[in-house]
Amino acid sequence: MKKIFVQEEWCLGCRLCEYYCANANLGNGDMAKTLKGKKIHPCIRVEDDGRISFAVACRHCEEPLCKKGCITGAISVVDGVVRIDQNKCVGCYTCILSCPYGAVVPSEFGVVQKCELCLQNTGGTPSCAAHCPNQAILFTDEEVPA
Amino acid sequence: MKHVIIGNSAAAIGCVEGIRRQSRRDEIVLIASEAHHSYSRPLISYYLAGRTDLQRIKYRPDSFYKENNVTAMLGETVTALDPAKKTAVLQTGKSIGYDKLLVATGSSPVVFPAEGLEQVAHLRTFTTLEDALYLEQAVRPQSRVLIIGAGLIGLKCAEGLLGRAASVTVVDLAPRVLSSILSAKPAAIMQEHLRQHGIRFCLGTSAAKFYRYRDAYHAQLQDGETIAFDHLIYAAGVRANSSLVKEAGGETNRGIVVDAFSRTSLPDIYAAGDCTESLDVSSGERKVMALLPNAYLQGEAAGQHMAAAGGSPRSFSEAIPMNAIGFFGKHILSAGTYPSGEEIEVFEEEDGEGGYRCFYFNKAENRLAGYILIEHPVCAGIYTALVRERTPLTAEQFARLRENPGLIAFSPEVRAAVLRKKEAQA
Ligand SMILES: Cc1cc2nc3c(=O)[nH]c(=O)nc-3n(C[C@H](O)[C@H](O)[C@H](O)COP(=O)(O)OP(=O)(O)OC[C@H]3O[C@@H](n4cnc5c(N)ncnc54)[C@H](O)[C@@H]3O)c2cc1C
Numbered sequence: 001m002k003k004i005f006v007q008e009e010w011c012l013g014c015r016l017c018e019y020y021c022a023n024a025n026l027g028n029g030d031m032a033k034t035l036k037g038k039k040i041h042p043c044i045r046v047e048d049d050g051r052i053s054f055a056v057a058c059r060h061c062e063e064p065l066c067k068k069g070c071i072t073g074a075i076s077v078v079d080g081v082v083r084i085d086q087n088k089c090v091g092c093y094t095c096i097l098s099c100p101y102g103a104v105v106p107s108e109f110g111v112v113q114k115c116e117l118c119l120q121n122t123g124g125t126p127s128c129a130a131h132c133p134n135q136a137i138l139f140t141d142e143e144v145p146a
Numbered sequence: 147m148k149h150v151i152i153g154n155s156a157a158a159i160g161c162v163e164g165i166r167r168q169s170r171r172d173e174i175v176l177i178a179s180e181a182h183h184s185y186s187r188p189l190i191s192y193y194l195a196g197r198t199d200l201q202r203i204k205y206r207p208d209s210f211y212k213e214n215n216v217t218a219m220l221g222e223t224v225t226a227l228d229p230a231k232k233t234a235v236l237q238t239g240k241s242i243g244y245d246k247l248l249v250a251t252g253s254s255p256v257v258f259p260a261e262g263l264e265q266v267a268h269l270r271t272f273t274t275l276e277d278a279l280y281l282e283q284a285v286r287p288q289s290r291v292l293i294i295g296a297g298l299i300g301l302k303c304a305e306g307l308l309g310r311a312a313s314v315t316v317v318d319l320a321p322r323v324l325s326s327i328l329s330a331k332p333a334a335i336m337q338e339h340l341r342q343h344g345i346r347f348c349l350g351t352s353a354a355k356f357y358r359y360r361d362a363y364h365a366q367l368q369d370g371e372t373i374a375f376d377h378l379i380y381a382a383g384v385r386a387n388s389s390l391v392k393e394a395g396g397e398t399n400r401g402i403v404v405d406a407f408s409r410t411s412l413p414d415i416y417a418a419g420d421c422t423e424s425l426d427v428s429s430g431e432r433k434v435m436a437l438l439p440n441a442y443l444q445g446e447a448a449g450q451h452m453a454a455a456g457g458s459p460r461s462f463s464e465a466i467p468m469n470a471i472g473f474f475g476k477h478i479l480s481a482g483t484y485p486s487g488e489e490i491e492v493f494e495e496e497d498g499e500g501g502y503r504c505f506y507f508n509k510a511e512n513r514l515a516g517y518i519l520i521e522h523p524v525c526a527g528i529y530t531a532l533v534r535e536r537t538p539l540t541a542e543q544f545a546r547l548r549e550n551p552g553l554i555a556f557s558p559e560v561r562a563a564v565l566r567k568k569e570a571q572a
Contacts, residue, residue: 003568005565005566006565006566007566008558008561008565047552047553047554048554049554052554052558054553054554054561054565056552056553056564056565059564059565061569062569065439065527068160068439068442068443068446069438069439069442069443071156071186071188071189071438071439072186072188072189072198072202072203072205073186073204073205073206087202088198088202090189090192090197090198091472092188092470092471092472093470093472093477093479093523093526094438094439094470095527096470096479096523096524096526096527097468097469097470097479097481097523097526097527097530098439098468098527098530099527100527100528100530100531101527101528101553101564102524102525102526102527102528102551102552102553104527105524106523106524143566143567143568144566145566146559146562146563146566
């Protein structure tokens with residue numbers, strides 16, 4: 001299964017991935033029109049301390065604590081992708097409490113959101129990886145050597 | 147191999163899924179007193195508030211039992227276990243044989259006796275879907291609701307009923323709300339928030355007696371105040387349903403005693419969830435950690451062990467108290483324990499906008515023992531993992547993490563294991 005892998009030595013800290021992610025979640029319209037001047041709500045997060053930077057998004061764990069701990073049964077694993085049923089979720093934040101990587105976040109629409117590999121918007125080509133200018137974010141089958 | 151599971155909630159479902167990870171073929175029989183399809187117990191207050199419905203409250207899809215090839219005997223109660231004959235005896239007198247058995251019977255609410263309590267016809271506890279369905283019918287816009295207990299269940303009930311009733315008053319012997327998960331300051335923040343939404347509190351007191359006068363019930367409190375009410379909800383605590391194991395000769399304490407594989411002291415009998423007592427790795431103490439994520443994980447570990455020939459290498463040894471709960475949009479996230487003592491450094495701060503963060507750092511062991519966040523939920527799971535894994539932290543690392551929870555505080559090797567590997571290993 002293809003997943004997102006991140007090579008921090010290639011990350012420029014430009015945060016384009018955050019913008020592309022937020023825009024994909026809002027329907028992939030004209031990015032400038034959709035996002036300019038707004039607080040964005042991406043599922044991917046860039047960590048940056050001025051020296052190093054890298055992006056973090058859901059790892060689609062084989063032992064997903066978010067799914068196991070979900071009090072409503074709204075999180076399931078479909079073909080290896082950890083997905084949230086927004087219709088069932090009540091926004092209790094137990095998944096946010098459980099994810100060791102900080103990859104589940106409150107959503108601007110009231111409940112929670114996480115990376116679902118763009119299955120729900122661009123049909124499965126993660127926008128962050130597609131638009132990373134330096135290929136620091138890869139969407140592949142292969143692990144990335146450390 | 148035939149597995150019998152008693153219960154149909156988080157721990158039982160975790161067990162079904164754990165068994166099925168090991169074996170598609172083993173036989174599974176699931177027996178539960180409640181006649182409903184598996185539902186999310188914590189959502190019963192959301193149901194009253196109109197935030198879920200009878201379809202969405204289901205913990206697993208309608209197809210769950212069929213897809214997992216489970217024979218579900220819903221509406222049946224187990225009254226005894228016979229570990230020698232390896233049978234579970236039903237109320238109907240029927241015996242069901244097993245090779246491995248899981249007790250996932252959860253907990254039951256306790257009602258302490260008080261003078262006149264037996265006269266209160268409209269007394270209810272609040273732990274089942276039946277309770278929610280009853281209250282949905284019984285509580286009217288003119289009803290005055292009195293809730294005994296300002297813990298998690300009492301306050302969730304108060305939140306769920308507020309929009310349906312004329313008034314909701316909560317009484318608790320403890321001087322603060324949510325005393326089992328919050329220290330004084332965050333409790334005061336939450337109490338004020340709940341008060342602003344219209345919930346009335348009488349704390350540090352209890353109902354000395356109940357009586358009926360004219361058309362209403364009355365509770366006379368220890369501190370002299372009298373409260374008139376139409377519905378009484380008793381939410382003063384729950385007790386583990388451990389009697390099946392106890393009566394069969396198994397070891398029980400405040401809950402059924404289990405090891406890291408969820409095994410009881412009886413051969414081939416496992417137990418998981420709210421009915422058990424297990425090790426809290428954040429404090430090293432044994433306790434009942436009656437929370438849904440623990441119930442699921444414990445049930446799953448039990449299932450994997452039950453179905454694996456020679457036992458599964460997976461075990462559940464990393465239980466900690468952890469809780470995410472929100473009231474009227476304000477969220478509390480907490481995990482671990484809040485110890486005091488010389489070796490504990492407490493970092494507490496309010497953000498001036500109703501948010502709060504507090505960390506309990508163990509200086510002797512260089513690790514985070516516990517935390518409480520009101521609002522500021524982002525990346526909280528990073529703190530939870532630090533508590534659960536007892537990750538050694540330098541003072542500098544902890545200071546960075548406190549300011550900014552993230553993977554950046556860790557070494558490049560740790561980050562690479564998370565971000566470059568297929569199965570993240572943190
Ligand atoms: C109002 C409320 C709000 C909550 N909110 C939260 C929350 O926000 N977060 C959180 O983590 N936890 C919360 N909890 C706690 C959570 O619901 C429990 O931790 C969880 O349900 C435990 O699951 P369990 O499988 O161990 O047992 P239970 O859910 O108690 O289920 C026990 C099962 O066993 C069956 N049973 C019992 N005895 C027998 C018998 N003799 N024979 C046959 N069947 C039997 C019952 O019918 C039931 O199916 C809340 C609880 C309540 C009541």
